Amino acid sequence: MQFKLRTSAVVWAAPVALAGLVLVAGAPQLQAENTSSSQDEPLAPSDARWTKVSVQLPTSPTSFPAGQGADIANSQCVICHSPDMVLYQPARTQEQWKETINKMRSVYGAPLPAEQVDALATYLSQLKP
Amino acid sequence: MKRLLASSPWSRRNFLAGAGGLGVAGLLGAYSRPAGAGGLVELPFANGRRELTSNFPQKGALILQRIRPPLLETPFEVFDQGVFTPNDRFYVRWHLANIPTAIDPAQFRLKVRGHVQRPISLTMHDLLHDFPPFEIAAVNQCSGNSRGLFNPRVTGGQWGNGAMGNALWRGVRLKDVLDRAGVAAGAVQVRLKGLDTGLVPQTPDFMKSLAVDHARDGEVMIAYEMNGRPLPLLNGFPLRLVVPGWYATYWVKMVEDIEVLDRADENYWMSKAYLIPDTPGANMTPQQKGVKMVPINRMLPRSFFTGPADGAAVKQRQTLNVRGIAFGGDTGVAKVLLSLDQGQRWQEARLGANHGKYGFRQWEFPLRVPTAGRQKLMVRAVNTAGVTQPDQPNWNPGGFMRNVIESIDMQVS
Numbered sequence: 001m002q003f004k005l006r007t008s009a010v011v012w013a014a015p016v017a018l019a020g021l022v023l024v025a026g027a028p029q030l031q032a033e034n035t036s037s038s039q040d041e042p043l044a045p046s047d048a049r050w051t052k053v054s055v056q057l058p059t060s061p062t063s064f065p066a067g068q069g070a071d072i073a074n075s076q077c078v079i080c081h082s083p084d085m086v087l088y089q090p091a092r093t094q095e096q097w098k099e100t101i102n103k104m105r106s107v108y109g110a111p112l113p114a115e116q117v118d119a120l121a122t123y124l125s126q127l128k129p
Numbered sequence: 130m131k132r133l134l135a136s137s138p139w140s141r142r143n144f145l146a147g148a149g150g151l152g153v154a155g156l157l158g159a160y161s162r163p164a165g166a167g168g169l170v171e172l173p174f175a176n177g178r179r180e181l182t183s184n185f186p187q188k189g190a191l192i193l194q195r196i197r198p199p200l201l202e203t204p205f206e207v208f209d210q211g212v213f214t215p216n217d218r219f220y221v222r223w224h225l226a227n228i229p230t231a232i233d234p235a236q237f238r239l240k241v242r243g244h245v246q247r248p249i250s251l252t253m254h255d256l257l258h259d260f261p262p263f264e265i266a267a268v269n270q271c272s273g274n275s276r277g278l279f280n281p282r283v284t285g286g287q288w289g290n291g292a293m294g295n296a297l298w299r300g301v302r303l304k305d306v307l308d309r310a311g312v313a314a315g316a317v318q319v320r321l322k323g324l325d326t327g328l329v330p331q332t333p334d335f336m337k338s339l340a341v342d343h344a345r346d347g348e349v350m351i352a353y354e355m356n357g358r359p360l361p362l363l364n365g366f367p368l369r370l371v372v373p374g375w376y377a378t379y380w381v382k383m384v385e386d387i388e389v390l391d392r393a394d395e396n397y398w399m400s401k402a403y404l405i406p407d408t409p410g411a412n413m414t415p416q417q418k419g420v421k422m423v424p425i426n427r428m429l430p431r432s433f434f435t436g437p438a439d440g441a442a443v444k445q446r447q448t449l450n451v452r453g454i455a456f457g458g459d460t461g462v463a464k465v466l467l468s469l470d471q472g473q474r475w476q477e478a479r480l481g482a483n484h485g486k487y488g489f490r491q492w493e494f495p496l497r498v499p500t501a502g503r504q505k506l507m508v509r510a511v512n513t514a515g516v517t518q519p520d521q522p523n524w525n526p527g528g529f530m531r532n533v534i535e536s537i538d539m540q541v542s
Contacts, residue, residue, distance in 0.1 A: 049359050050234040050253050053366055055186035057230060060196040080226055080328050085195040088176060090282035100284065107397060109331020 060084070069123025076112045076120070087127065097121040170204060172289040174277040187361040189217040194286055198223035199363060203291035208454050209435035212481065212489050214294035216356055221363045222271055222292065222377070224335050227326045229383065234367045239351070243388040246311030253367060256353060260301040263350050266488030267373040268295045268456045269380055272403055272425050276528035281415055283528040290433060295489035298371045300352035304345040306387070312341060318390045319344035321370055323383040337379045338394035339372065348373050351384060373487040374459035376425050378403050399424055404527065411530040412523035427459035429532040430518055432492070432510035439537040445501050452493040457512030461486030467494050468507040472520055472534070475509070486513070498541055507536045
């Protein structure tokens with residue numbers, strides 16, 4: 001479980017080099033790909049605009065600023081979201097960040113070990129907006 | 130970026146002219162503006178500098194609030210360019226990062242199940258041909274639009290005023306789809322779920338519910354088109370729920386599962402998230418304890434200036450086309466009013482074409498520019514139910530439902 005999550009973080013981190021390189025493989029109005037196959041219900045000609053859409057979303061090129069605890073943020077927070085929105089939050093106390101981190105753990109299932117909560121909260125509370 | 134600045138009255142040249150006449154950053158009001166050649170936008174609150182990005186598929190220049198899962202804000206000058214917000218400039222807001230990036234409409238199925246007489250699974254072909262098409266113009270506004278302007282500040286997406294847009298939605302009525310399955314007696318709510326999921330198995334699926342009567346009111350719909358085109362993937366391709374007059378949290382994107390419930394939905398996104406104080410205007414104080422909280426619901430009226438730019442330098446005795454957009458919230462716009470004297474007297478603006486009670490309404494006011502000096506303009510909308518915008522901002526811990534009267538400053542010389 002822990003291993004699987006770390007793997008997914010790596011998968012997300014890996015294409016960082018591609019950031020900014022966004023491929024729009026099929027804007028729906030442009031692509032004339034034939035989507036019918038034996039198990040699909042073919043769409044009528046008038047439905048041609050609802051063809052297969054395939055896109056690539058940019059990955060996050062940013063990581064958390066250096067500091068004690070940044071390694072926790074860079075391995076844990078980024079599993080589910082990029083750092084930017086964290087860095088855009090108003091200034092918050094260590095206690096307030098603890099509340100948020102614990103919500104991430106209890107509500108969203110963040111795999112952050114309990115013994116790292118204090119260190120991460122301290123790091124986040126010292127970020128300069 | 131090029132397009133953004135080229136045709137807009139907020140063009141860089143005009144902005145620089147305006148800023149030159151002002152020279153004081155502190156006078157900037159609640160409107161985003163290009164902050165320089167680097168494609169930056171300065172939102173009007175502390176730590177409000179954001180990048181403009183064109184890196185998202187099927188999207189033009191948008192304000193980057195979060196890369197993953199995407200939070201993209203519409204630059205405010207887009208609202209000066211027309212009453213409908215173009216699909217490629219329409220704001221984007223996702224909760225969960227596991228968003229399908231390839232969708233084949235030929236394989237896509239919309240399921241209706243739960244407390245129904247016969248569970249059904251509909252193809253795109255069914256939706257396009259077996260149901261009467263339904264169209265409605267409606268504003269989609271994030272519950273937390275303008276959250277960055279809350280005082281004291283609250284956590285969440287630190288949006289300026291651009292987490293909203295107006296589109297002409299075309300699709301099928303949710304009522305017609307529910308009737309095909311046959312809602313069973315005793316049904317209480319209708320719960321909608323999209324294709325997106327969290328990256329951790331424990332993350333609760335994003336699901337939102339509406340009361341059965343609301344879901345069957347003939348206005349709530351499932352859209353397959355937005356402004357005459359299939360939806361951009363990031364706005365919910367191939368289908369999204371449209372809940373006219375209600376905040377966008379209910380407008381479930383990539384909706385694929387409709388579950389009729391015989392009980393009130395207790396899922397996290399209904400019972401714990403998106404709660405507002407059950408008070409007028411969702412207003413309370415930061416110190417207040419024990420306030421009854423309820424799920425966010427109907428929108429409130431708002432109005433905005435789209436021109437001239439906040440902080441603009443203008444010449445005395447010219448006639449200025451002051452203009453903007455308004456919406457009534459959960460009903461139409463009755464009036465848009467302007468004040469030049471701190472809200473003592475209000476004059477009626479001329480309203481643009483009416484595209485339906487849930488959409489944006491453009492307004493304009495030919496203003497004979499008065500005496501030299503700093504001139505503050507205020508705008509407020511009154512909806513057809515008589516509800517108007519408050520002169521003091523609301524506050525709640527979620528940063529929801531801001532709708533205070535807006536103002537801009539002009540420097541008259």
